[in-house]
Amino acid sequence: MLQVAFIRENRETVLKGLAKRNFKNAVEMVDKTILADEERRAIQTELDAILAESNKLSKDIGDLFKSGETQKVAILKEKTVLLKDKSKELTENLQQKANELQELLYLIPNIPNEIVPEGISAEDNLNVFQEGEIPKLHEGAMPHWELAKKYDIIDFELGNKISGAGFPVYKGKGAKLQRALINYFLDKNTAAGYDEVQVPHLVNEASGFGTGQLPDKEGQMYHDATDNLYLIPTAEVPVTNIYRDVILKETEFPICKTAYTPCFRREAGSYGAHVRGLNRLHQFDKVEIVRIEHPSNSYAALNLMVNHVKGILQELKLPYRILRLCGGDMGFTSALTYDFEVFSTAQDRWLEISSVSNFETFQANRLKLRFKNSEGKSELAHTLNGSSLALPRVLAGLLENCQTPEGIKIPDALIPYCGFEYIN
RNA sequence: GGAGAAAUGGCAGAGUGGUCGAAUGCGGCAGUCUUGAAAACUGUUGAGGGUCACACCUCCGGGGGUUCGAAUCCCUCUUUCUCCGCCA
Numbered sequence: 001m002l003q004v005a006f007i008r009e010n011r012e013t014v015l016k017g018l019a020k021r022n023f024k025n026a027v028e029m030v031d032k033t034i035l036a037d038e039e040r041r042a043i044q045t046e047l048d049a050i051l052a053e054s055n056k057l058s059k060d061i062g063d064l065f066k067s068g069e070t071q072k073v074a075i076l077k078e079k080t081v082l083l084k085d086k087s088k089e090l091t092e093n094l095q096q097k098a099n100e101l102q103e104l105l106y107l108i109p110n111i112p113n114e115i116v117p118e119g120i121s122a123e124d125n126l127n128v129f130q131e132g133e134i135p136k137l138h139e140g141a142m143p144h145w146e147l148a149k150k151y152d153i154i155d156f157e158l159g160n161k162i163s164g165a166g167f168p169v170y171k172g173k174g175a176k177l178q179r180a181l182i183n184y185f186l187d188k189n190t191a192a193g194y195d196e197v198q199v200p201h202l203v204n205e206a207s208g209f210g211t212g213q214l215p216d217k218e219g220q221m222y223h224d225a226t227d228n229l230y231l232i233p234t235a236e237v238p239v240t241n242i243y244r245d246v247i248l249k250e251t252e253f254p255i256c257k258t259a260y261t262p263c264f265r266r267e268a269g270s271y272g273a274h275v276r277g278l279n280r281l282h283q284f285d286k287v288e289i290v291r292i293e294h295p296s297n298s299y300a301a302l303n304l305m306v307n308h309v310k311g312i313l314q315e316l317k318l319p320y321r322i323l324r325l326c327g328g329d330m331g332f333t334s335a336l337t338y339d340f341e342v343f344s345t346a347q348d349r350w351l352e353i354s355s356v357s358n359f360e361t362f363q364a365n366r367l368k369l370r371f372k373n374s375e376g377k378s379e380l381a382h383t384l385n386g387s388s389l390a391l392p393r394v395l396a397g398l399l400e401n402c403q404t405p406e407g408i409k410i411p412d413a414l415i416p417y418c419g420f421e422y423i424n
Numbered sequence: 425g426g427a428g429a430a431a432u433g434g435c436a437g438a439g440u441g442g443u444c445g446a447a448u449g450c451g452g453c454a455g456u457c458u459u460g461a462a463a464a465c466u467g468u469u470g471a472g473g474g475u476c477a478c479a480c481c482u483c484c485g486g487g488g489g490u491u492c493g494a495a496u497c498c499c500u501c502u503u504u505c506u507c508c509g510c511c512a
Binding site: 041044045047048049051052054055057058059060061062063065066073076077078079080081083084247249368376378 | 434442443452453469470471472473474475479480481482492493
């Protein structure tokens with residue numbers, strides 16, 4: 001959520017940013033917001049004046065009681081009754097106007113950073129880096145879902161039986177490889193200075209709003225109506241919400257956290273060949289990194305995160321590329337996003353395996369995540385997060401790129417974690 | 425699941441209808457002293473709205489109510505603690 005004061009004072013910048021996102025009705029939305037804010041403040045001022053008067057009268061009444069002038073009290077009481085009616089009415093108006101403003105603010109996405117490329121779809125993303133050799137596969141090479149079946153390491157049909165499509169069962173070496181990847185990623189992240197945390201997999205409404213999943217992506221989350229809890233779509237939600245309503249000291253920066261969690265996504269509206277196998281699941285595993293930074297350092301931190309993820313992919317020897325997302329393809333809350341994609345040799349397409357973003361103050365504003373600056377004033381912090389990494393597509397890339405006639409050759413870095421060199 | 429108690433500033437903890445945004449202690453920050461540090465002493469120290477800046481307004485777990493006036497009384501929800509039961 002953008003700060004109203006920022007919108008008010010930087011209308012043109014905001015409109016320019018929204019245009020880059022191809023955001024519809026930007027002028028109308030922004031002007032409505034500015035108007036609602038003005039109205040809200042006007043009502044607030046009026047209400048404050050009435051409350052001030054009412055407070056003063058109450059004090060006077062107290063004094064009169066003390067000095068025994070009780071006959072005067074009745075007159076003052078009458079006055080306060082009138083003020084009370086008025087203040088009640090204004091309070092209701094204020095509440096209504098504040099809600100209206102809040103709802104408008106919820107609908108306005110973050111302003112993209114200067115270097116975000118223009119564009120409307122994934123086609124327009126900017127390829128900023130590519131590395132790793134795309135292997136020439138042997139005769140009879142298969143896509144990962146066939147490999148999974150051949151070696152009996154992932155059972156999609158069994159998942160269908162237990163839950164439904166998108167809930168695979170990992171078996172034998174497949175299950176062990178999952179566990180190996182999780183441990184490997186966590187070890188890499190903690191070695192890079194990220195503190196490991198274990199967090200709840202169900203979160204309340206306030207947390208959903210804090211990181212921006214609500215109200216924007218309500219339909220993408222599984223929701224338990226009985227207790228009004230949401231299954232997390234990413235560890236970003238519980239981990240970032242650790243810092244909801246927190247005021248940090250400047251010396252506490254940077255805050256670096258990593259967490260493994262399963263992620264649950266309804267993926268409503270997804271269909272077709274691209275959701276085959278591990279490409280798109282309702283439940284998947286992911287190791288996340290989250291940083292909370294001083295505003296002056298957040299872009300340097302974003303680069304650190306990008307380089308960190310690069311390091312892991314290099315070690316796994318997977319062919320990958322990095323895209324700077326264009327305005328039209330960026331997430332609602334992000335100011336700058338880099339997507340990592342691994343090449344799926346057998347499918348002949350790139351698969352997104354990580355998304356690293358700087359949200360600047362967008363999340364912090366909702367979270368009320370602030371720090372005391374050098375002048376002793378509260379200022380919003382910057383939040384960032386990234387996948388490091390999402391398992392299924394790493395696994396897909398790994399199975400496909402590392403297949404040999406002898407079986408799947410496990411990358412050296414993972415062998416100590418899974419305890420075998422081949423899946424065959 | 426049953427019974428009882430509680431929720432106040434970064435922490436501890438006082439405050440049972442008006443002068444309480446709130447004593448006191450600890451912690452934090454600034455200063456004095458010191459070569460420096462510690463100790464001691466002095467000052468300062470919650471958040472949000474509003475304003476050019478003040479004024480002013482709101483907030484004592486959340487929501488509602490009583491009252492001219494609520495941290496304080498009432499209702500309700502949530503959470504925590506203690507005891508009992510059940511279970512990993």
